Amino acid sequence: MIRHAVREDLEEILNIERELYDNPWGYENFLHELENRFTKFYVYEEDGIKGYLIYWDIYNNATGANELEVLNIAVKKDFQSKGIGRKLMTHMLKNTPKPFVCFLDVRVDNLPAINLYKSLGFTITGKRKNFYGTNKDAYTMKLNYEVEYAKV
């Protein structure tokens, strides 16, 4: 099941984060997002927490659209490639009122993540050199769901 994260989840979330990333977020990073009114923070729970998705959801008065920015999505190693990442992303996309636009960054060599985003309709819009450290470039990706920028 997918539900909102609470402070008591952070220990489990930190264990997943440390298992997956060279430069993992710390407790304070997660706590900050848990308390940020623009942040949506979900966990996927099935016999414990198996994944999480954190994103900003900010309404833009000029376009009349919600702007989403994915900050972190992760699935526990032993449970990857079983559909959990897709469920978390789909939950975000389905529960955001339209129109909206969603942005994210992803390492250029992170094929599982790039494949997931492309399959949901995201396209690559740019490249950020050394974004994640030396020789670790990022693609910027975007999914535009009926946002008319001409209105701005």
Ligand SMILES: CC(C)(COP(=O)(O)OP(=O)(O)OC[C@H]1O[C@@H](n2cnc3c(N)ncnc32)[C@H](O)[C@@H]1OP(=O)(O)O)[C@@H](O)C(=O)NCCC(=O)NCCS
């Ligand atoms: C990226 C990540 C969140 C995807 O979650 P997941 O639960 O493993 O992915 P899913 O099982 O939902 O798969 C969704 C799609 O991703 C792609 N994908 C998943 N695993 C893949 C793999 N090993 N190789 C290539 N593509 C893969 C496929 O397109 C898949 O769709 P399909 O099953 O219909 O073919 C997860 O692998 C993860 O936590 N990775 C480490 C952290 C990370 O890189 N986060 C993203 C930072 S931008």
